[in-house]
Amino acid sequence: MRRYDLASGRESAPSEPLSEEAPVALRDHPGARVFEACRACHSLRPGEHRAGPTLAGVVGRRVAGAPGYVYSEALRRLDFEWSGETLARLFEIGPAAMTPGSKMPEQRVPDPAERAALIDYIATVGR
Numbered sequence: 001m002r003r004y005d006l007a008s009g010r011e012s013a014p015s016e017p018l019s020e021e022a023p024v025a026l027r028d029h030p031g032a033r034v035f036e037a038c039r040a041c042h043s044l045r046p047g048e049h050r051a052g053p054t055l056a057g058v059v060g061r062r063v064a065g066a067p068g069y070v071y072s073e074a075l076r077r078l079d080f081e082w083s084g085e086t087l088a089r090l091f092e093i094g095p096a097a098m099t100p101g102s103k104m105p106e107q108r109v110p111d112p113a114e115r116a117a118l119i120d121y122i123a124t125v126g127r
């Protein structure tokens, strides 16, 4: 199946089986399903940028801090660190409110349990 990046309209990385980048033991993690909404644009492998930057190592990293990815001016001007709290807030209030002017399309994860599972998944697989 071909996938197209919503932001740029370009063909994105070929789709992989469900959460292939996760170790087998983590494929049943409740966050794996939530992360399906992210993987067209984000990998959890270090250095692998898609339309969005890799999310490997994002927890504890400064906003707009993945080496080798060209961020928007808006994101580069912000100054905070990604943590469980800031990541949860991003998907509670949405990128337009949390990171105004960001290239990431507006989206939310309204269910707190799904947000928690998503972040735990990112932190564990992208460690």
Ligand code: HEC
Residues within 6 Å of the ligand: 005, 006, 007, 034, 035, 037, 038, 039, 040, 041, 042, 051, 052, 053, 055, 058, 062, 063, 064, 065, 066, 070, 071, 072, 074, 075, 082, 087, 090, 091, 101, 102, 103, 104, 105, 109
């Ligand atoms: C259609 C593509 C797309 C989708 C889907 C998407 N993102 Fe993004 N994301 C981006 C882009 C592009 C950026 C860079 C924004 C910028 O430079 O302004 C970004 C930035 C981010 C950042 C900030 C990274 C940093 O290094 O500061 C985080 C965290 C993030 N996305 C998490 C997620 C998560 C989690 C999901 C799924 C719930 C998701 N994104 C879905 C495109 C996307």
